[in-house]
Structures are given as structure tokens and as C-alpha cells.
Amino acid sequence: MSDLKVNIGNLTLKNPVLTASGTFGYGEEFSSFFDINDLGGIITKTITLKPRVGNPFPRIAETPSGMLNSIGLANVGVDAFISEKMPFLKTLNTAVIVNVAGNTVEEYVELISKLEDSDAEFDGYEINVSCPNVKEGGVLFGSNYNITAEITRKIRKATQRCVIIKLTPNVTSIGDVAAAVEQAGADSVSLINTLIGMAIDVDTRRPKIACITGGLSGPAIKPVALAKVFEVSKRVNIPIIGIGGIMNYQDALEFMMAGATAIEVGTANFIDPAISSTIVANLHNYCISHNIRHVREIVSSIIA
Amino acid sequence: MSDLKVNIGNLTLKNPVLTASGTFGYGEEFSSFFDINDLGGIITKTITLKPRVGNPFPRIAETPSGMLNSIGLANVGVDAFISEKMPFLKTLNTAVIVNVAGNTVEEYVELISKLEDSDAEFDGYEINVSCPNVKEGGVLFGSNYNITAEITRKIRKATQRCVIIKLTPNVTSIGDVAAAVEQAGADSVSLINTLIGMAIDVDTRRPKIACITGGLSGPAIKPVALAKVFEVSKRVNIPIIGIGGIMNYQDALEFMMAGATAIEVGTANFIDPAISSTIVANLHNYCISHNIRHVREIVSSIIA
Amino acid sequence: MSPITASLNSELIHNSEILEVRELTPRIFRMRFHNSFLARNSLPGQFINIKVNSEYNPLWRRPFSIHQINSGENWADILFKVIGKGTDELSRMNPGESLDFIGPLGNSFTIKPDSMKVAYMVAGGLGIAPMLILGHALLKLEIHPMLFYGVRTESEFCCLDDFESAGIKVHLATEDGSRGYKGFVTALIESTLRDMPSTTGIELFSCGPNPMLLPLGTIADRYNVPCQVSLETLMGCGVGACLGCGVKANQNELKYLYVCTQGPVFNSNEINLSE
Amino acid sequence: MSPITASLNSELIHNSEILEVRELTPRIFRMRFHNSFLARNSLPGQFINIKVNSEYNPLWRRPFSIHQINSGENWADILFKVIGKGTDELSRMNPGESLDFIGPLGNSFTIKPDSMKVAYMVAGGLGIAPMLILGHALLKLEIHPMLFYGVRTESEFCCLDDFESAGIKVHLATEDGSRGYKGFVTALIESTLRDMPSTTGIELFSCGPNPMLLPLGTIADRYNVPCQVSLETLMGCGVGACLGCGVKANQNELKYLYVCTQGPVFNSNEINLSE
């Protein structure tokens, strides 16, 4: 047996495999496929103060080794989340991280307060300052490190729970943003959210996504995500959660070697709903066959 | 017959299909595969003041629907370029655009002067301020729009030839850079150069590229490139040359619909050395079958 | 130490042996695979989501209705048309190879044996796919189904024998009049309903392109017959996670229903296909 | 108006019918395809660059030495080992399918019939691939080739019959001693050269992994025999454009040679394989 546990802030995950926000619903959707308690943790679809129906359709398109989405943060809103989704999440024996987004700094704080004041049981927050698919906030916030740092500071004051800031890759220097966020008190940074992308149906001359641009995810973006994780690992000391095109345990290893303490599986959940669990098992087998006692030994073990 | 001609600054290209710098050698490499005079033009491998051997190996790696490269601007240097490569380029009946890069603003100017003072015959410059694979200059310049604008201004003064500035996508706002470059007198902007990326061989724990990070190109980046072209098209009036993952004429159409007046074929040349010529033929057929009299009618014809 | 394996639900995640891939009419294939769980538990209208290769192009799985099941011989069929890369690869698979799919997914046609007397199954083009398993299920419940089946031209019909040998009466329509009624199958249904003294006890079960389902809903309303439609949309996941498969709910406030989990079968007046 | 087509050089760009794909020994395949240009014009050491599927995974073509040609029957062969995705796909192709490749590419082994008396062909593992076409070419020039061929274990040998039936004497080496000389083929060559009264007129032609070619160069120097080596590197294009296939030139100043166009065949003392 190898020890797969990793620490993110005050949280100990039973293994480094999380599921990425917006790709794993509220967990329940996948519970019929495998026992989600096998995971290190799950991250909910982004929750906002008010329910959102999301963007018009088509919202998704396939691209070479990737996909575009512009879901527009469709979600039930924080109240329904607490009353309808939390009861299932409470029954889980794995870390539950609530991903949240707001249109203004104040909205972030209000949202967190609502969750803090509720009797909801969960383990931490992932703060989405990087959604490319909303008009206000989102990637605009995430690419401005003053605002990102301000959000982080305010949230840090509002909760004792683990705070993970999810970063956008659509910036000149993700390292600067990560450093600012660390300074402002974040426990961890997760990256990357999607790259801004676009596709056109040449027969109709229309964009393949109703909102014209969307977020690119999947294997296509893995090299970009790895480079960003590596860059950030040179700039911060807080743990990094790697995201972007992870389809199997080898991909997970790449991210860990590049500097990630844990990883999130996103688009891959769509292709193989049980893949996150398979990655946990294969990571374990890898550690055993390579005589790795603690999975954290892999972190930043790149020979470069 | 349809009219495939397009204008870039004072240049009239016989069709919108160019070959991207660093993917088509100095033209000669491909002349045994097809008649390169069928192309709208060719863009040379980046030329520098001094010859460069380039980066250590491995320099290239395959990624899902893409590749990483870190060639490091290996090239014969401007003197050998003029004496050894120009004689062949002179014989061509297609636009020849010389791609140049320098480590400092002064180097760009010196390089241009050397070319201007020579009897070399060519039609324009593409200014590489966006190479991710060199320590100095390169993407560092390209992500700073003051420096990019300064380089543009100085080059604009030094030549009457067509000046195209090649932009990096590794920035928060490519639109801002493009607007600055237009203001500074560029005839055109071309985009995108490669995205910064990375890959690790998990068996050896070593980066797959000796220089650790490299530039990501190929179909994987097409959605990002299209979004950038579309973004820039809202910001400038000078013609845009679209680049990134163009593998066939449909991809070329996507870029033109999104706002590109011409396109460059890069990585695809490696997979099919005659693809640029096939794209010209298919573009022509497309225009005929769709009753398009002038190919420029396609530019920005997206219905959005 | 033996490798650790993830414990996955084998009732939903399958690798099944392909038994047959047959081109029934040009570009329309039937694929039969061994799977005792599906053969026993699939409901009419449910679908499976297939990974056509182990690559990332195409990235997503491809959804197909369950066409026919045989619990005695432990196989299930899908019926599909080659339209792009995914279906092309599927058509090139061979018996003995393994089919990677998840399912059965989605809800199913609701059959109410008490109130229903006659089931009109209305299929347009490949919408024929779920009608065979539905027809068989109706017959088991001793409801007599009739099939109304429209295509562009005669050569596109397929599986007619399967319906006829099950004792299901088939009414055909072709747009070019090459066989059966000349025109849309919706017009055929409408004229049938118009000629009925009473439509009480009739229910419509339909699958086909949206431009067919939309007028069908209107017709159903006009003649006051319940109408269930099975919808197709792009699907990123098939399991309710990507939120890419929405259709507008038929209500004042904007709301979307998700085809993979809340569908693919809807009552025609639950949804708004008009845009 | 008929569609415009690009005019491509049909001597370099090919779509050839596959005639046979045969597994000679476990995981080593020979593929034969119809191509009269290659059958007539390929030189020993040249290679072709194959697109294994029409997808982007793998993205690049895959290079393979020309193994054998037959100008009477208009076919050419490659010999390959399945090691990854590209070669796996190649091994699954079937006769009648079309092989998309460019070539012949690269330089070739230089044969100097005047100065050369004996040609020692030295192959390690899959380095055997170009040796058959080379052996045939040498025989045509009435130079007598001998083959020194090393693998890890006996079962990895292949094509021995082809050499023997051509009248080429074969000396085998296995690392585990299961057949022939026990040890590396380089040691076998060295002991052979050591035992020669004179090495004048002997030339080495070699192909195999770098850890074999490196000591071979040293041995060639020691016994003062010319040595040509055919190299393998990653190749992004095969046509001199990507600059991804470099090896260090053997000189003081750092310089790279590009294997696809300046090679794949080099004199062993032109290059520096030592890192």
C-alpha cells in the first residue's frame, strides 16, 4: 500500500484526484457509475447567488482533441443548492468543495456568507474568477490581479474553510496572479480554467457556439495547462491543483511532476464517467510498482 | 473563375494562402513536391542578424492534435540568407516575405537595414515579436505593447516594403497589442504564433522538449487562434493574416469568415508537404461552387 | 500484490462483443452486440452512448437509440446512419471487436395500458430506430401499435420486415411519392386522425427530426391526442453533466430541459421546438 | 467546370495499394505495397514517411526504411516493429487499403565499387530493415556483402531466409546467447576485424540503435575502416522543414546535421553520438 493522501490548506484529501467544476454536476449524476467516495474530492458546478438558466444553445462543440463550451454558469442558485443538493453531498465520505462565482466582489462575499451561515457541510471553496462565459466578472476579474487579490482577501476573512482560487490561463502572466493570490491568503490555486476559443460552421457561416466564443478544454489544452502549472510552481509555495486535459493517470502524473499537489479531472468525465475513479486506482498501482511510499513524492519531481 | 486576389498593404497576393515562418524552410525544401508559385506567398524561416544553431534536442514533441517545438530560431543568419537563399527566392513568381527577429529594438532595425541595403528581391517583412523559444526578445517583446509599437514605428521608418507584425497569443489582450501596432504604422498583423506549452515523459520524468517549454501549434490551437483573429478584427482596420492549426481549406475558410484577409499554413506542411497548394485549389473550387466572385467577400462574413 | 481496480457499475459501463454489423440499406447499418443486461433491461426510447475509438477525434461518445433487444439470445441492436466521422468508424467495426458504451441511458416512452387503446408510432427517417423495441413492448402489453413511417424516397426505408413479421401494420409515406403516401408523414397522420370518428384512446409515439416533431405536436393538440416525442440534440456526455443538450421548456419563463437525463422522450407540449 | 486540382509531384507523393501485411516474428511486420516508382528508384538507406491515419493522433507521419524492392513486380516493402500507436495502426491495415506516404526521402548508403572489396553490413534489432535492399544493391555491383546481425534473443531475428537465399552470409549474435555469438554484435564485429590480416577494402554499413552505433564508430576508427551509419531520430516532417531531427556534427564548434535530408546515412566520424 502506498499513501495517497495529500494536503491542501487545512484539508487532507484521501488521494489527489478531484473532479473539476462544471464537469461532474453535483456529484449525484455520477453516483450510479461508481462509488464517488473513492475520489479525493469533488468540486461542484459553480454556484451563484441567484439561479441561472445559462446561455442559449448550442453551448458545446467538438474541436480537434478538445471541446468548446459556453454553458454560462447554469446552476440552481445558492439557496436551492443548500436545500436540494447538499443533502446528497452530506452523505459522502469524500471532500466536497463548493465552487462559487459572483458578478461583483460583494456578490462573492454575500455568497460565501450564505454558505457559512447555513448548516451545509462541506470542506472548502474553489473560487471561480476565471469563467470565460459570462459577461460580467469571470475572466475579466481573473485577468486583473488586483481584483483577484481583493476577492481573495475578503473571502479569506469570511471563512475558516479551505480557499482555492481557480485561475484563468487567458493572461500574460499567470505567475503574477498566482503570487498575488498567495499573498492575499489563499490556501491553494487551481489551474487552468478553459482557454478562450471559437469555431465556425463553414456551411452555415455561424459560430458553433451561440455565444460565439467559448472555453476550450480537453487533451488539446494539456500542454498549455502543464506549462502554466510549471510556471506557477516557480512562483508560489501554496499547493497547486492541476487541471486541463487530464484523461488518464499518466496525464495526472505529468501534472504532479510539473508541480501539482492534486489534480482535477474535467472533460474526461464526459467521455468516461468513471475515469476519475480509474485514475485513483491506477495512480495507486503506479506508486506501488514504482516503490513510491507517499504520492506527494511525485510532486515537482520533474528532472529539468 | 473566381478572383482569389487579396491585398495586404501595398502587396497584392495572387491568393490568400501563405506558408508560415519556420514551417516551410526557405521555400526550396518544398519545391520538389509542388510548384510553389501556385501559392499566394511564402514566409521564410525567421532570420536573425547572426546565424543561430538553435536549441538542444529534443526540440519537438507530439501532443494531442498538436505539437510542441523549441527550435530556437535556428537559421543561417542574414548574410548567408542574402547570399545563399535569396538566389532561389528571386526566381519565384510569388510573394516572398522575410520573417525577422532581433534580441533588441536596435537589432531589428539593423537587420532591416541590411536587407534594405542589399540587392535582395522580396516583397515584405513579417516581424516576429512573438517567438516563445528564445531567452531574449521574442514573446517578452510581443507581450509588451509599448515595445511592440516602438519596433513597429522604427521598422516603418526604415522600409517602404509591406510590414506585417506577428503577434503572440500569450497575452491578456491581443486586441490591445494589435491596436497599438496599427497605430504605429503596421500594414497588417498576423496571428497567432504558438501558445506556450509543455509535455513530460512520465517514464523518464524529463520534459519532452530539452528547453522544458515550447510552442504549441497544430489543430489543437485552432479554436484559440480563431477567437484571437475574431477579437483583433473588432479592433483594427488593417488586414489580418490568420494562423493556427489550418489543415485544410475549411479551416482556411473559418479564419477568413472570422476576419482574416489571408492565412498561413504552418504545422500542416509537415504532415502534407503539398497541402498549401491543395488549399489554394480547394479554395478556388469553393468560390466557384458558391458563386463567390472575389475571395475577399468571405472575409468577416461570419453570421454572428 | 495484484493491481487495484476501480469498482465500476457493470450495469451501466460495458464492453460488449459485436456480433454483426450489417448494411441494411445504403449507409444505414444495424449493429448487434452481445449484452445480457441490455437485452433484459432496456426500455423503449432509452439510448446508449458509444465511444467509437480510443482517440480524441471524435472526442465525445455518440448516442444511439436501442433498436431491438432479445433477452433469449442476450443481444441488443442499434440502427444507425453514416453521417460523419463517428458513425463512419462505427460502420467499419467488425464482429468479434469490442463495443465500448455506457447505458441504457435516459428515460423511456411511457405506456399506459389502461387508458390507451391504439398506439400510433410515427417515425421520420432514422427515427425508425427506437420504434421496433417500442412496438415489441406495446405488443407485450397487448396494445396494438401501428407504424407511420416517412422518408424522402423509397430506398431509404428499412426494417419494414421486422415490423410486419411482428404483426405491426405499417403505413408508409415518401416525400417524392416513390412509395406509399406522397408527402410528409405528418400529413399522413393528420389525414388519418381527421378520418377517425373519435380519437379517444389514441396516443402518438414519435421520433424523427425536429421539423417533423414540431408540426406533429400541433396536430396532436388539434386532435387532442397525447403525443410523446423522442428528441435528438448534440450530446457532450449523455449523463447530465455537461449541460450541452438542452431544449426549451414550453413555459413563459425561460427554462431548459436536458435531453440526456430528462429525456430523450418528452410529451410534445412540455417542450418548445419552435426556434 | 471541373474542379481545379493542385499539381503535385507524383514521384514523391503517393497513395499506394497495400498488397500484404505479414507478421514475420512477434510484433515485427512486413508491409508490401504496389508502387512502380519506388520499386525502380529507391536507393538503399532511403526511407518513406507514412501517414498512418487521417486523424491528428498521431499528428506526424512515421518514417520507415525501404526494406526491399522488386522492379519486376512493382512493389516495395517496409519492415517494422509495433512499438506505439503509429506502428500499431500500420500493423492493422489490410491488403487493398491505400497507403499514404511521401518518399523516397533522404540520402543513401554510398557504395564505391572501386575501392571497396568487402562490405560488412552490421544490423542491430530493427536496423535489419535497410540491409536487405542494401545487400541486393551490393550484389548487383558484384560486391560481396556479409551480414552481422544482433538482437537480444533468438526469437527476434527475422528475414534470415531473405539474406541467405540471396547468397549473403549471415553472422548472428544474441545478447542472451540463445543463438550465435553471445554478446553484442559490435563485439562480434570487433573480433572479426581483429582476426583479419588486413582490413583494407573492408567497409561497414550499419543501422541500429545509437548505443550500438556509437561503439561501432570507435571500432571502425580503431581498425581504420570506413563506416556508414543510418540514424533514427524523431521526425516531425521528413523533408527538412521542422528542424526537429538534428544530430551533433563531430566538430569543435556546435553544429547540427539534420537526419531527414542530410541523412539518414552519415559517415560515423561526421557525427557525434556521444550524448
Ligand SMILES: Cc1cc2nc3c(=O)[nH]c(=O)nc-3n(C[C@H](O)[C@H](O)[C@H](O)COP(=O)(O)OP(=O)(O)OC[C@H]3O[C@@H](n4cnc5c(N)ncnc54)[C@H](O)[C@@H]3O)c2cc1C
Ligand atoms: C438520444 C439520441 C438518440 C439517437 N439515436 C440514433 C439512432 O438510433 N440512429 C442514428 O443513426 N442516429 C441516432 N442519433 C443521432 C446520432 O447520435 C448522430 O447521427 C451521430 O452522433 C453522428 O455522429 P458522427 O460522428 O457520424 O457525425 P458528426 O461528424 O458528429 O456530425 C455530422 C453532422 O451531423 C450533426 N449532428 C451530429 N450529431 C447530431 C445530433 N445528435 N443531432 C443533430 N445533429 C447532429 C453535426 O452537427 C454535423 O453537422 C441519436 C441522437 C441522440 C441524441
Ligand SMILES: Cc1cc2nc3c(=O)[nH]c(=O)nc-3n(C[C@H](O)[C@H](O)[C@H](O)COP(=O)(O)OP(=O)(O)OC[C@H]3O[C@@H](n4cnc5c(N)ncnc54)[C@H](O)[C@@H]3O)c2cc1C
Ligand atoms: C529514417 C528512419 C527510418 C526508420 N526505419 C524504420 C524501420 O525500417 N522499421 C522500424 O520498425 N522503425 C523504423 N524507424 C523508427 C520508426 O519510425 C518508429 O518506430 C515509429 O515512428 C514509431 O511510431 P509509433 O507511433 O509506433 O511509436 P510512438 O508512440 O511515436 O513512440 C513510441 C516510443 O518510441 C519512441 N520513438 C518513436 N519514434 C522514434 C524514433 N524515430 N527514434 C527513436 N525513438 C522513437 C518514442 O519517443 C516513444 O517513446 C525509422 C526511423 C527513422 C527516423
Ligand SMILES: Cc1cc2nc3c(=O)[nH]c(=O)nc-3n(C[C@H](O)[C@H](O)[C@H](O)COP(=O)(O)O)c2cc1C
Ligand atoms: C462543459 C464545461 C462546463 C464547465 N463549467 C465550469 C464551471 O461551472 N466552473 C468552473 O470553475 N469551471 C468550469 N469548467 C472548467 C473546468 O472545470 C476545467 O477547468 C476545464 O474544463 C479544463 O479541464 P479539462 O480540460 O480537464 O476539462 C467547465 C468546463 C466544461 C468543459
Ligand SMILES: Cc1cc2nc3c(=O)[nH]c(=O)nc-3n(C[C@H](O)[C@H](O)[C@H](O)COP(=O)(O)O)c2cc1C
Ligand atoms: C517547428 C516550428 C517552427 C517555427 N518557427 C517559427 C519561426 O522561426 N518564426 C515564426 O515567426 N514562427 C515560427 N513558428 C510558428 C508558426 O509560424 C505558426 O505561427 C504556428 O506554428 C501556428 O500555426 P500552425 O498551427 O499552423 O503551425 C514555428 C512553428 C513550428 C511548428
Ligand code: FES
Ligand atoms: S449530454 Fe451532457 S448534459 Fe446531456
Ligand code: FES
Ligand atoms: S524531420 Fe523535419 S527537418 Fe528533419
